[in-house]
Amino acid sequence: MKKLEIIIRPEKLETLKAILVKNEYNGMTVTAAMGCGHQKTLADKSERETMEVNLLPKIHVMTVVLDEDMEEILTEIHEKLSTGNVGDGTVFVSEVIDVMRIRTGERGHKVL
Numbered sequence: 001m002k003k004l005e006i007i008i009r010p011e012k013l014e015t016l017k018a019i020l021v022k023n024e025y026n027g028m029t030v031t032a033a034m035g036c037g038h039q040k041t042l043a044d045k046s047e048r049e050t051m052e053v054n055l056l057p058k059i060h061v062m063t064v065v066l067d068e069d070m071e072e073i074l075t076e077i078h079e080k081l082s083t084g085n086v087g088d089g090t091v092f093v094s095e096v097i098d099v100m101r102i103r104t105g106e107r108g109h110k111v112l
């Protein structure tokens, strides 16, 4: 299993949800976030060294998927969420070693 932490523009949330549901994942955690990537602001290099980090509103979607579904989901995110402009977001991928449904104690990928 892989955990995808998907940081996106707020207006892209519906598109992302459609991608996940189409790939048969309804389980997701969505959080309003503030973030900063490479561009602190549009200032020149000398200004950048003294500038404060400029946080912008983002949406953070956390979802855990099967290994075999990850590439298709990443491809669709790139195809449908890239505007070509800076600030489109980032996906962090990490390994998940186990999952448990608290109600039943079930473990592993059947919980997804």
Ligand SMILES: Nc1ncnc2c1ncn2[C@@H]1O[C@H](COP(=O)(O)OP(=O)(O)OP(=O)(O)O)[C@@H](O)[C@H]1O
Residues within 6 Å of the ligand: 007, 033, 034, 035, 036, 037, 038, 039, 058, 085, 086, 087, 088, 089, 090
């Ligand atoms: N190293 C990081 N650790 C945690 N979160 C990060 C990191 N880098 C970026 N983020 C998050 O991802 C969001 C995506 O930022 P952004 O889209 O500006 O990425 P970028 O790498 O600057 O790419 P681009 O050049 O397309 O703007 C940030 O707002 C922040 O929430």
Ligand SMILES: [Mg+2]
Residues within 6 Å of the ligand: 036, 037, 038, 039, 086, 087, 088
């Ligand atoms: Mg950026």
